[in-house]
Amino acid sequence: MNIRIREPKTAEEFDKYYELRWRVLREPWGQPPGSEKDDLEGEAAHIVASIGGKIIGVGRIHFNSDIEAQIRYMAVESRYRNMGVGSKILKKLEDIARGRGARMIVLNAREEAVKFYRKHGYEVVGDAGTLFDSIRHWRMSKTL
Numbered sequence: 001m002n003i004r005i006r007e008p009k010t011a012e013e014f015d016k017y018y019e020l021r022w023r024v025l026r027e028p029w030g031q032p033p034g035s036e037k038d039d040l041e042g043e044a045a046h047i048v049a050s051i052g053g054k055i056i057g058v059g060r061i062h063f064n065s066d067i068e069a070q071i072r073y074m075a076v077e078s079r080y081r082n083m084g085v086g087s088k089i090l091k092k093l094e095d096i097a098r099g100r101g102a103r104m105i106v107l108n109a110r111e112e113a114v115k116f117y118r119k120h121g122y123e124v125v126g127d128a129g130t131l132f133d134s135i136r137h138w139r140m141s142k143t144l
Contacts, residue, residue: 024075069097
């Protein structure tokens, strides 16, 4: 399986990127299309994982300060999970953060994703609350 990791370039690719984010991260909890976006989209770096041109995973990173970056909206199509797709997206996002001078990355991980991020060197640093009254999140960080 040849997984390509890159930034989305065209309006069509961005549409597919946001559609996957919504379908995986928002639709299951009854959230409307558009809820997968926030005010930082324009200043963030966006990454897609694709196979044969089909987008199967996404992730985003933005800066909270000159030295702290934050990963958000990591999502992989269910049939491609546990195949290294998320790890490749995460590595690319970390490389972007390092390249722009970040010394730390923070993120809010869903309960079921904590193990994945721990495997990649992140530590739980606090409770990040509950989203949609049902999805427990944990604040995690990693020093670069």
